[in-house]
Amino acid sequence: MQNNLRVVTLDGPAGVGKTTLAKRVAQELSIAYLDTGAMFRIFGWKFGKSAQNMSEKELEDHIAQYTFSLSGIGFDSVLSVNGAPVGDEIRTEEVAALASSVAKLPAVRNALKRVQREISTQTSLVAEGRDMGSVVFPTAKYKFFLDATAEERGARRFNQLQEMGKEADLDRIIEQIKERDLQDRTRTIAPLVAAKDAHIIDTTHLDIDGVFNSIMNFFD
Numbered sequence: 001m002q003n004n005l006r007v008v009t010l011d012g013p014a015g016v017g018k019t020t021l022a023k024r025v026a027q028e029l030s031i032a033y034l035d036t037g038a039m040f041r042i043f044g045w046k047f048g049k050s051a052q053n054m055s056e057k058e059l060e061d062h063i064a065q066y067t068f069s070l071s072g073i074g075f076d077s078v079l080s081v082n083g084a085p086v087g088d089e090i091r092t093e094e095v096a097a098l099a100s101s102v103a104k105l106p107a108v109r110n111a112l113k114r115v116q117r118e119i120s121t122q123t124s125l126v127a128e129g130r131d132m133g134s135v136v137f138p139t140a141k142y143k144f145f146l147d148a149t150a151e152e153r154g155a156r157r158f159n160q161l162q163e164m165g166k167e168a169d170l171d172r173i174i175e176q177i178k179e180r181d182l183q184d185r186t187r188t189i190a191p192l193v194a195a196k197d198a199h200i201i202d203t204t205h206l207d208i209d210g211v212f213n214s215i216m217n218f219f220d
């Protein structure tokens with residue numbers, strides 16, 4: 001890895017505001033933003049529930065058909081799969097649940113870890129995910145872990161949906177967040193956990209600017 005390349009890791013549970021913050025931090029630092037959740041969503045979307053019944057070898061063969069690339073900086077970062085930018089088709093609760101399921105499979109995690117590390121040899125980046133600081137980039141100099149209660153995260157998501165004029169059921173959203181938390185925190189490989197040397201930021205009582213400022217305070 002070239003000396004001038006750097007990796008900032010931003011991990012935390014679903015709905016904590018990682019994406020907004022990771023993009024903003026990447027923009028401020030003029031480096032790329034990598035959405036690793038989108039990579040798991042792609043496999044969840046493409047493989048569906050059948051992934052759970054595939055052998056390690058079958059999965060590896062399927063995975064080998066996909067190549068990922070990252071271009072651009074900050075808000076303009078673009079993650080592509082097989083040359084085409086990842087679109088909104090993966091941004092549904094259904095795909096999120098499938099992503100959380102395939103994220104338990106060693107073949108998927110290992111393949112994506114390799115790809116994520118490979119991308120980091122080509123560009124400096126803010127890597128957003130669940131295990132960026134703990135597993136994929138253990139030697140990263142800047143590691144952050146954002147947290148907030150499931151109720152607070154559910155309320156934020158509910159407000160977002162309402163602002164977009166979409167129908168939303170707060171109790172159902174909180175329930176889905178708790179289900180995904182449980183799945184992400186209790187899986188055997190690379191569970192959602194803060195790296196020992198990560199800066200943990202409880203965002204429950206902070207707005208986006210407050211979290212952004214506390215992150216940026218750590219940079220020289």
Ligand code: DC
Binds near residue numbers: 038040096
């Ligand atoms: O961040 P997201 O909601 O788009 O992530 C979708 C799912 O992918 C999430 O439930 C857990 C999984 N994931 C993971 O296991 N490791 C990552 N680095 C990123 C996401």
